Amino acid sequence: MNAMQATRLVAAREIRVKLRDRTFLISTVVFLLIAAAATILPPLLSGGPSTVAVTEAAAGPLRAAGLEVLAVPDDAAAEQAVRDGDADAAVVAGPAVLAMDDAPNDVVSALSTEPPVRLLNPDAVDPVVAFLVPFAFAFIFFITSQTFGVQIAQSIIEEKQTRIVEILVAAVPVRALLAGKMLAGTILALGQIGLVAVVAVAGMAFGDNTTLLSLLAPAIGWFVPFFLLGFVLIASMWAAAGALVNRLEDIGGVSMPVQLAVMLPFFAVIFLNDNVTAMRGLSYLPFSSPTAMPLRLFNGDAAGWELVVSLALLLVTAAGFLLAGARVYEGSLLRTNGRTSIRTAWRERETLG
Amino acid sequence: MTSVLRLDGVDRSFGDRQVLKDVSFDVTAGRMTGFVGGNGAGKTTTMRIILGVLAADAGQVTWRGEPLSRDARRRFGYMPEERGLYPKMSVREQVTYLGQLHGLTVDAARRATDGLLERVGLAERANDLLETLSLGNQQRAQIAAALVHDPEVLVLDEPFSGLDPLAVDTVVGVLRERAAAGAPVLFSSHQLDVVERLCDDLVIIADGSIRAAGSRQQLRSAYTTPRFELVVETDAGWLRDHPGVSLVDLDGARAVFDLAAGTDEQPVLRAALERGPVRAFRPITPSLAEIFREVAK
Numbered sequence: 001m002n003a004m005q006a007t008r009l010v011a012a013r014e015i016r017v018k019l020r021d022r023t024f025l026i027s028t029v030v031f032l033l034i035a036a037a038a039t040i041l042p043p044l045l046s047g048g049p050s051t052v053a054v055t056e057a058a059a060g061p062l063r064a065a066g067l068e069v070l071a072v073p074d075d076a077a078a079e080q081a082v083r084d085g086d087a088d089a090a091v092v093a094g095p096a097v098l099a100m101d102d103a104p105n106d107v108v109s110a111l112s113t114e115p116p117v118r119l120l121n122p123d124a125v126d127p128v129v130a131f132l133v134p135f136a137f138a139f140i141f142f143i144t145s146q147t148f149g150v151q152i153a154q155s156i157i158e159e160k161q162t163r164i165v166e167i168l169v170a171a172v173p174v175r176a177l178l179a180g181k182m183l184a185g186t187i188l189a190l191g192q193i194g195l196v197a198v199v200a201v202a203g204m205a206f207g208d209n210t211t212l213l214s215l216l217a218p219a220i221g222w223f224v225p226f227f228l229l230g231f232v233l234i235a236s237m238w239a240a241a242g243a244l245v246n247r248l249e250d251i252g253g254v255s256m257p258v259q260l261a262v263m264l265p266f267f268a269v270i271f272l273n274d275n276v277t278a279m280r281g282l283s284y285l286p287f288s289s290p291t292a293m294p295l296r297l298f299n300g301d302a303a304g305w306e307l308v309v310s311l312a313l314l315l316v317t318a319a320g321f322l323l324a325g326a327r328v329y330e331g332s333l334l335r336t337n338g339r340t341s342i343r344t345a346w347r348e349r350e351t352l353g
Numbered sequence: 354m355t356s357v358l359r360l361d362g363v364d365r366s367f368g369d370r371q372v373l374k375d376v377s378f379d380v381t382a383g384r385m386t387g388f389v390g391g392n393g394a395g396k397t398t399t400m401r402i403i404l405g406v407l408a409a410d411a412g413q414v415t416w417r418g419e420p421l422s423r424d425a426r427r428r429f430g431y432m433p434e435e436r437g438l439y440p441k442m443s444v445r446e447q448v449t450y451l452g453q454l455h456g457l458t459v460d461a462a463r464r465a466t467d468g469l470l471e472r473v474g475l476a477e478r479a480n481d482l483l484e485t486l487s488l489g490n491q492q493r494a495q496i497a498a499a500l501v502h503d504p505e506v507l508v509l510d511e512p513f514s515g516l517d518p519l520a521v522d523t524v525v526g527v528l529r530e531r532a533a534a535g536a537p538v539l540f541s542s543h544q545l546d547v548v549e550r551l552c553d554d555l556v557i558i559a560d561g562s563i564r565a566a567g568s569r570q571q572l573r574s575a576y577t578t579p580r581f582e583l584v585v586e587t588d589a590g591w592l593r594d595h596p597g598v599s600l601v602d603l604d605g606a607r608a609v610f611d612l613a614a615g616t617d618e619q620p621v622l623r624a625a626l627e628r629g630p631v632r633a634f635r636p637i638t639p640s641l642a643e644i645f646r647e648v649a650k
Binding site: 006163166169334 | 401404405406407423426427429431433435436437438439440441442450451453454455498499
């Protein structure tokens with residue numbers, strides 16, 4: 001059996017165990033519901049023309065504008081219909097529009113003559129979407145790298161805490177053990193995101209939101225490699241953090257730097273996403289580039305070469321962190337007395353590997 | 354080709370502290386070798402080095418004349434001193450998994466697991482999560498985990514510590530069976546009575562150095578001064594003046610004495626018979642505990 005097969009066996013076990021974990025299953029279902037709700041509900045809620053109460057005589061232009069017309073005998077009845085909530089608005093003599101607290105735009109524009117509008121940048125992103133999409137990307141990366149990173153750390157601690165690690169290390173190379181865990185974490189994370197993406201795309205198609213979909217597609221396409229490498233970067237840190245302690249209770253003490261490395265870029269991207277200079281910087285910084293770079297692409301600010309350079313930077317950093325994480329993991333795996341300092345772990349590679 | 358597991362000049366330090374100094378001994382095929390020493394003497398470190406869990410600073414471990422490779426080690430069975438399995442996995446699933454990690458195909462691992470769980474009396478609990486099992490049953494699962502891949506060599510660190518008597522019998526049975534089938538079996542224990550009952554060969558380690566190694570008989574004769582017990586009818590104080598005798602203990606009619614090298618014990622017996630009836634006259638063989646105390650001093 002070679003290291004590859006060992007890695008596969010380890011990964012398969014991690015995935016099997018996770019797929020039976022109720023917390024994981026519930027959180028996945030919740031994510032899917034959020035994705036479905038976020039894409040299907042807005043068109044449904046905002047959807048549907050307003051209902052307008054009007055006398056039959058004045059109903060013509062409103063019908064022509066595609067509004068729901070509630071025919072009433074006179075203006076008093078029209079006003080009553082609005083008060084009763086049977087209609088969103090009423091059109092009475094004048095003509096005047098009656099509504100409870102907000103005049104529906106579609107009713108007003110049906111009665112007015114609009115000047116012709118010429119858009120100079122028809123592809124520009126709706127400001128609401130422009131706010132939501134960065135948030136969604138940063139949120140997905142944050143939540144996933146956090147959740148699955150912590151799980152890798154927990155699984156490492158579990159093996160140390162239960163002492164089974166010594167049997168494992170006697171049977172398979174330490175690096176295969178770590179590689180299997182990282183592989184399983186990556187597969188589960190990508191699987192969960194993939195499911196969310198499928199539901200979101202289906203939701204957008206269902207909600208007839210194909211314009212947004214075509215705008216998002218390239219950003220999503222680039223998000224995948226950025227996400228993968230970014231995940232490896234964060235997961236390596238979690239693996240090292242997990243290997244340094246012996247009990248799940250102690251993970252708080254070592255996880256702070258990792259938490260910060262995930263959280264600071266998250267908030268930076270959220271709060272600075274309309275600051276072009278800051279975003280350019282963030283899109284090269286390996287900890288924030290997984291979210292910042294696809295966003296600049298989505299906003300039309302990033303050139304092709306920028307993506308490649310940023311991805312290469314991320315690749316080198318992730319590889320470096322992976323090697324460093326592996327070294328700390330190897331150096332502290334069998335130290336089951338108290339917390340191991342990162343220095344000791346780094347210096348003393350104990351196993352044969 | 355000899356089926357010998359051999360340690361040759363193994364050194365190991367942790368920081369400034371040298372915990373193994375030039376450790377060399379053999380574990381012969383088909384024999385149970387007991388590995389005894391006090392706490393911190395280096396037993397666990399030695400076993401970890403055999404299994405490749407720790408690296409040696411110097412020296413090497415060979416099996417059948419070849420330096421140990423990872424593939425060879427995968428056919429070893431190991432029970433670490435600090436035990437544990439996955440609490441949230443079923444017994445069958447994790448023993449099967451460990452079988453696979455040791456190179457079995459999934460089918461072979463399943464068959465071996467079911468056979469072993471039957472053997473250690475866990476067949477009915479096979480699908481239960483480990484954490485729901487009693488401690489005794491968890492130990493049985495641990496034994497199954499060490500043996501699932503039908504190992505060629507067994508290295509067991511304190512296999513009897515914390516076992517209930519029934520589990521001890523199971524482990525002893527399994528170890529004897531493996532040794533009889535030609536596997537070298539190395540086990541450490543600080544329960545010297547258990548070691549005395551079980552082992553064919555003995556390795557004594559103290560303070561990181563091997564103090565004695567060999568078959569039980571060899572060690573006995575090497576560390577036995579010719580010592581005898583004599584029980585007579587009246588007072589045995591006359592022995593004090595008998596040539597070649599040095600008294601170890603005298604309690605009225607009962608005496609324990611050593612003989613100087615080259616002195617025969619029969620003249621002492623005859624002298625005793627001349628003085629009256631002799632109730633008992635026998636050589637005293639030291640227990641393992643006594644040898645150990647002597648050697649590890």
